[in-house]
Amino acid sequence: MDFIIRAATPGDCKDISRMIMELAVYENMPDQVKISHEVLEQDGFSKNPFFQCLVAEVPEQYRRTEGYTVVGYALFFYTYSTWKGRSVYMEDLYVMPEFRGKGVGTALMSKVAQVGKEQRCVRLQFSVLNWNTPSLDFYKAKGAQDLTDSEGWHVLRFDGEALDKLAQEAPKN
Amino acid sequence: MDFIIRAATPGDCKDISRMIMELAVYENMPDQVKISHEVLEQDGFSKNPFFQCLVAEVPEQYRRTEGYTVVGYALFFYTYSTWKGRSVYMEDLYVMPEFRGKGVGTALMSKVAQVGKEQRCVRLQFSVLNWNTPSLDFYKAKGAQDLTDSEGWHVLRFDGEALDKLAQEAPKN
Numbered sequence: 001m002d003f004i005i006r007a008a009t010p011g012d013c014k015d016i017s018r019m020i021m022e023l024a025v026y027e028n029m030p031d032q033v034k035i036s037h038e039v040l041e042q043d044g045f046s047k048n049p050f051f052q053c054l055v056a057e058v059p060e061q062y063r064r065t066e067g068y069t070v071v072g073y074a075l076f077f078y079t080y081s082t083w084k085g086r087s088v089y090m091e092d093l094y095v096m097p098e099f100r101g102k103g104v105g106t107a108l109m110s111k112v113a114q115v116g117k118e119q120r121c122v123r124l125q126f127s128v129l130n131w132n133t134p135s136l137d138f139y140k141a142k143g144a145q146d147l148t149d150s151e152g153w154h155v156l157r158f159d160g161e162a163l164d165k166l167a168q169e170a171p172k173n
Numbered sequence: 174m175d176f177i178i179r180a181a182t183p184g185d186c187k188d189i190s191r192m193i194m195e196l197a198v199y200e201n202m203p204d205q206v207k208i209s210h211e212v213l214e215q216d217g218f219s220k221n222p223f224f225q226c227l228v229a230e231v232p233e234q235y236r237r238t239e240g241y242t243v244v245g246y247a248l249f250f251y252t253y254s255t256w257k258g259r260s261v262y263m264e265d266l267y268v269m270p271e272f273r274g275k276g277v278g279t280a281l282m283s284k285v286a287q288v289g290k291e292q293r294c295v296r297l298q299f300s301v302l303n304w305n306t307p308s309l310d311f312y313k314a315k316g317a318q319d320l321t322d323s324e325g326w327h328v329l330r331f332d333g334e335a336l337d338k339l340a341q342e343a344p345k346n
Contacts, residue, residue: 075253171178
């Protein structure tokens with residue numbers, strides 16, 4: 001199957017938004033999605049974008065009845081390790097089920113790695129749910145290490161009222 | 174004890190670099206630190222900085238024999254959730270042992286939360302080692318959730334040869 005990987009444009013935000021929801025459904029957390037395609041467009045395609053995005057596109061002949069030719073995406077941004085320096089974080093990697101097993105996911109992820117290396121990043125990190133064995137196997141087969149297993153890193157979060165309360169405690173100076 | 178929280182300047186990079194190493198020693202991974210203060214200065218204080226940093230400073234009268242008045246730091250950057258939007262990630266939070274228990278850590282973290290909220294971030298995330306009970310207790314007492322425990326998120330990483338190999342697989346188009 002032919003496909004291309006290209007940088008997303010504002011016009012892709014409806015497709016990306018649709019696939020963000022498909023991924024959240026797969027991860028059993030569809031109620032968590034609060035982002036519209038308009039917000040994605042603002043946050044990713046204005047002067048100081050909060051993220052970058054690649055999409056996988058198939059030629060017209062593969063278009064399904066639903067009419068999609070954008071069939072996968074990888075959304076990422078730059079982070080920083082105080083031990084190793086510049087890093088890239090892949091927030092989402094998704095390929096529509098009917099287009100899997102054809103190298104689309106690998107191509108998207110490899111391109112994120114390549115773009116990151118061009119920016120002198122020394123790490124590519126991402127998060128996976130512990131029950132998502134197909135994804136964990138896919139990543140590990142390519143050489144990814146599970147740092148939660150090997151070093152014991154846990155992800156913590158403040159949001160909602162806990163974040164509001166924390167921000168209110170900030171010193172005035 | 175009086176202290177102020179302020180944005181780091183390039184001149185603070187030697188102090189930050191020293192404390193990055195102190196934190197790595199505490200986390201039992203001092204060999205992991207490959208970042209010099211010169212690199213920190215380039216990556217954090219040039220036109221498109223990879224991170225932002227706050228420092229805690231005490232007045233001259235608290236200066237120790239070693240001569241430090243910068244006694245803590247919080248290093249952070251912006252990330253993005255495709256479910257919730259703009260987020261802030263706190264890579265490091267550190268206070269020198271002899272200055273702990275005086276509200277310095279809370280002040281640094283609260284300030285990160287406040288700066289994040291000013292940028293309309295809805296989450297503050299960070300990672301903690303599972304054996305680091307004092308830190309886990311500190312964060313949880315302030316309302317942080319452990320997402321690895323509650324939802325099963327694991328952190329994965331490509332680096333070194335695995336990252337090189339992945340980048341080489343990227344499609345040419």
